[in-house]
Amino acid sequence: MKKLVLSAAILAALSATAAQATIVIGSNGVPVINPADTNILYLSGASAAEKFIEGVMTNSAVPAADRICDTSKKVYKFQDTATTSQYAYLCERATTNASVPTNKANILIYKRSAGGSAFGVSPLIAEANGDAASATIAFLKIDTSCTVATAAVAGTTLGKISCAYNAADAATYTTHIPDFGISDVDPGQFTGSNAPLNPATGAPYVSVTSADVAKLTIKSASTLVFGVPVTKNLYFALQAAQKSLGTVPSSCVVGDETEACMPSLSSAQIATIHAGTIVDWNQLKVGTVGLFDWATTNASAYLPTASYLHTCRRENGSGTQAQSNIKFLGDPCTSASLTAGSDAVAQGFGEGDGLAMVHENNSSGVVDECLNELQDGTNTVGTAFDNSYGVRWAVGIQSMEKKTATTSKYRFVKVDSVAPTLANVVNGKYRDWAENTFQYGTAHVFSSNSAENTALKALTDAIIKSSGAPEVMAKLNTGFAHTFIPVAANQGAYMAVPSNYAIEANGAFLSSRPVNPYSHATPALSVNNCRVPSVYSNGTAPSGDTGL
DSSP: OHHHHHHHHHHHHHHSOOOOOOOOBOTTSOBOOOGGGEEEEEEEEOTTHHHHHHHHHHOTTSOGGGOSBOTTSOOEEEEESSSSOEEEEEEEBOSSOTTSOOSSSEEEEEEEOTTGGGGGTHHHHHHHTTOHHHHOEEEEOOSTTOEEEEOOBTTTBOEEEEEOOOTTOGGGEEEEOOSEEEESSOGGGOSGGGOOBOTTTOSBOOOOOHHHHTTEEEEEEEEEEEEEEEEHHHHHHHHHHHHHHTSSOTTOOTTOOSGGGOOEEOHHHHHHHHHTOOOBGGGSEETTEEHHHHHHHHOGGGOOSSOBOEEEEEOTTOHHHHHHIIIIIOTTTOTTOOOOOOOTTTTTOOTTSSSOEEEEESSHHHHHHHHHHHHHTOOOTTSSOOOOSOSOOEEEOEETTSOOOTTOSEEEEEETTBOOOHHHHHTTOOOOEEEEEEEEETTSGGGSSOHHHHHHHHHHHHHHHHHTOHHHHHHHHTTOOBTTBOSGGGOOSEEBOTTTSOOOGGGOOOTTSOBOSEESOOSSSOOOTTSOOEEGGGOOOOOSOOOO
């Protein structure tokens, strides 16, 4: 009977509508956080997630039934001024979403992107295993020292608040155990060479085990499409070489950036490059001639100053690196997998020492810098990547949210002759994509039998579902343009997953409501990015090339 009474009390607390409290603004124009009227959550993990978290919190295009925030009111974004890897969002709760708890009037979501996917997994596992010290990590500190960068306007302009943040200065951050995390791939993939980092030390963490995974509640977030970027000169050299071989149409002019004229690398070639098993571009042949030597005679405008092969990858524990390892190397999906090449420079090796020049980078932004500087032969002193080589051809790893333009220093290539477009994913032709996941500890504070924690769990689940709403994905996709996709209806990087949202009739691709008919999950099994994707829950998929 006591349990029945307590459950009824919790239900009543969640059903009662809190008096709508307007966010209080301090004398310096910065909102004052009041826990008494604000549900506060801490989210850590994949940096890509910041975009769709921001979208669902702030975009008025989100359907009313999926809104977390009342976007007709002022919404505030707090952001660190140093690394732009710590954020927080404050708003009045939406009254149109039945899943958003009504016990408090306002919502504050902290989002830590620092450390990437590893920090969306390892702190949660540490807490689940009783290691509170390793589970406790730094988040942005919101106080009176923060300053207004952009004023908020109800329903139109996101207010931006700048806050000092320095990972080496405890006075500039607050610490907390994350309530939930997000990663580019499911937590079970962070094992072996994909092992995440220990939040307490930054050193490689022990591999995630099946026992660890069993302590988490894991939910699909969205489909994220990845691609293979190459430096611009390499792109055009490949285009010229493949035109001579007939794999790029003879009608294409070198420099044409349409989809039909894109050069391609095969999955086997990409695996070879990322495994570090070739060290020189002459090991990639144009007929019987090495690519560098062929370009010396036939495409000299695109030659680097030396033929050594460079790779701009992510570090171990990165979700972006993990998905690439899964798709191209089979790591950790099979005992016969290959391992990605490790950082030769960090090991003291240089060009000509018999190793591929592999550069491990701790963020997608540094991968950008690595590719950009190797393309131009420049070196920005004091930044994360040190280019002491000059102009080189290089291959990287990025998601398709890294938009490209004619002024960009790198381009995406086709993989197995298929361009990295959303339509090609829906049509079952392009396979370099992953399902990123949200997760939280099954025994996290949510499990405690109190009205407030029950409300926080309800809010967490509402955010997880709404963050992957097709309309949110469609809005984000409009910002991810590429030189090879002139039609806006097919650009982008994200789609909703079929375990959360119904697919279109006949599995068709619809840019205004992009839902992937394929999944690495089944109705009976949670997402596992090692699982071959298949149509979800006896659904439908397009037959053949739709011409998109």
